[in-house]
Amino acid sequence: MADPRDSLFEAPPMADQERMIEAILFATADPMTLAQLAGRMPHGCDPATALAYVRKRYEGRGVTLMRIGEAWAFRTAPDLGYLMQHEVVETRKLSRAAIETLAIIAYHQPATRAEIEEIRGVSVSRGTLDQLIELDWIRLGRRRMSPGRPVTFIVTSHFLDHFGLETARDLPGLKELRAAGLLENRPPPGTEEPDADDSQDDLFEE
Missing domain, CATH: 1.10.10.10 (Winged helix-like DNA-binding domain superfamily/Winged helix DNA-binding domain)
Known part of the structure; x- marks a missing residue:
C-alpha cells in the first residue's frame, strides 16, 4: 500500500500546470525563466512541458507566448503591434x-x-x-x-x-x-x- 504522504508530492495534472503558467505570466510584467516558474509552482511540476502546451494553444491568437533570451512572457502578436502604437510613450530621447x-x-x-x-x-x-x-x-x-x-x-x-x-x-x-x-x-x-x-x-x- 502506498504511503499516503507520497500524495503530497504528486504533481498536479498537466492541464492545471498550464493554467498555473498562464496565471503567473499574465500577472508578471517581466519575462520569467523556467527556474523562476518552477519556484512558484507546486513540487513535481514540469514548467517546460506546460510552457510548450501553452505556447501551442496561443498560436494565432492576439497574444502569444514568446521566448525572450532564457525567459518567457506573453506579448502582443507581432502582426498586431501597430494597434499598440498609441500606447507607447517616448519618455527619453537618446543622444x-x-x-x-x-x-x-x-x-x-x-x-x-x-x-x-x-x-x-x-x-x-x-x-x-x-x-x-x-x-x-x-x-x-x-x-x-x-x-x-x-x-x-x-x-x-x-x-x-x-x-x-x-x-x-x-x-x-x-x-x-x-x-x-x-x-x-x-x-x-x-x-x-x-x-x-x-x-x-x-x-x-x-
Missing part, C-alpha cells in the same frame, strides 16, 4: 552618441569600449555607456582574455523584449531599428547592413 554606441554593441557584441571607439572613430564617454546601462539597453559581458582584460558590453533581455526577439541573433535589420526610433536615416558607422547572401552569424562572436 546620437548613445544611438550609435547602442547600434554598434547590438551588431558587434560582445564589444569592448576600445572596439566601439574604433568603429565610431571618436571616443565614447563614460556617461553614454552609463545612460544605456541605466536604461537597461546594455549590460556588462565577460572580460576579454587579452592584456588588461577589458570588459565587454552586450544588449540586455530588455532590448530583446522591446523588439520581440528570442536572441540577439534575431536582431532586426536597420530598417526596423530606424522604424523604432533607435537609428536615424543615416546608418551609424560600422553598422552597414550585410549583403543578402551574408550570414548574420558573421556579425556575432560566441
Whole structure:
C-alpha cells in the first residue's frame, strides 16, 4: 500500500500546470525563466512541458507566448503591434552618441569600449555607456582574455523584449531599428547592413 504522504508530492495534472503558467505570466510584467516558474509552482511540476502546451494553444491568437533570451512572457502578436502604437510613450530621447554606441554593441557584441571607439572613430564617454546601462539597453559581458582584460558590453533581455526577439541573433535589420526610433536615416558607422547572401552569424562572436 502506498504511503499516503507520497500524495503530497504528486504533481498536479498537466492541464492545471498550464493554467498555473498562464496565471503567473499574465500577472508578471517581466519575462520569467523556467527556474523562476518552477519556484512558484507546486513540487513535481514540469514548467517546460506546460510552457510548450501553452505556447501551442496561443498560436494565432492576439497574444502569444514568446521566448525572450532564457525567459518567457506573453506579448502582443507581432502582426498586431501597430494597434499598440498609441500606447507607447517616448519618455527619453537618446543622444546620437548613445544611438550609435547602442547600434554598434547590438551588431558587434560582445564589444569592448576600445572596439566601439574604433568603429565610431571618436571616443565614447563614460556617461553614454552609463545612460544605456541605466536604461537597461546594455549590460556588462565577460572580460576579454587579452592584456588588461577589458570588459565587454552586450544588449540586455530588455532590448530583446522591446523588439520581440528570442536572441540577439534575431536582431532586426536597420530598417526596423530606424522604424523604432533607435537609428536615424543615416546608418551609424560600422553598422552597414550585410549583403543578402551574408550570414548574420558573421556579425556575432560566441
